[in-house]
Structure formats: structure tokens, C-alpha cells
Amino acid sequence: MKRVFWVAVGVTIGVVAVAKAQAYVKANTPDKARQFLLGPDQNNVMQRTLAGLIEEFNTARKAREAELNRQYSGIAE
Template identity: 75%
Template sequence: MFKRLFWVGLGVVAGVVAVSKAQAYVKANTPDKARQFLLGPDQENVGMRTLEGLVNEFTQVRRTREAELNNRYIDKLR
């Protein structure tokens, strides 16, 4: 169990480092118009916008699935 947590944590950290390095490279070596196309007009908060989008999508899918399961099991009880 702890080995898995360690490796998952290490993978998450490696992913965050790789993404931040890639974004820094893109910011340093691309023209402004290309950078705006890739990262959007608000280039300082790309990570937060991405994380917020992922959380919102997860919440929407979770609520949809929860409602589906509730309806299925309520129908079985009737």
C-alpha cells in the first residue's frame, strides 16, 4: 500500500515538474501571439484554470452518476 502511494506521489510530482518546465520553455521561447494561442490571454494562471476545469468536470460527472444511481435504486425499492 505504501509503495503504491509513494510511486503515485512520485508520478504526480514528476508530472507537475514536467508541466511547469514545459510551460516555462514555451513562455521563454515562443512569440507573444503563439503563446497567447497556446496558453490563452491570461498566461499567469494557466495551472489554476486547468485545475479548476478538472475539478468542475469531475464534480459534474460525479453528480450525474450519483443521480443516476439514486434513481436506479429508488426504482428498485418501489
């Protein structure tokens, strides 16, 4: 239970830090630099980042699952 708590605290701190960093970048950089760093759709950076992370996780998970299925398919038969 302690681990879950500390992981949740770490995730929360990470989300807050990223949000603060993005707000700082938006407030203190010229528009061209912001577009280079955050992309043209600057309002949905967190959503795009989260969607990308989820997609990358699922791709890695499916690849590992396929690898394990190939590795152990002979044993199960």
C-alpha cells in the same frame, strides 16, 4: 501504501513536467503563439487548468451519483 506513494510520485512528476513545458513555451515562442496556446492570462494557466479539472470531476461525479440513485432507488424502498 506503496500505491499511494507511486501515485504521489506520478502526480509530482506530472506537475513538474507541465511547469517545465510551460516555461519552455513562454521562453521560446512569440507572444501571439503564446496567447493562442496559453490564453491571454498567461500567469494563471496552472490555476485555471486545475480549477477546470476539479469542475469537470465534480460534474462527472454528480452525474454518476444521480445515475446510481436512479438505478438503485427502487431497491432501497
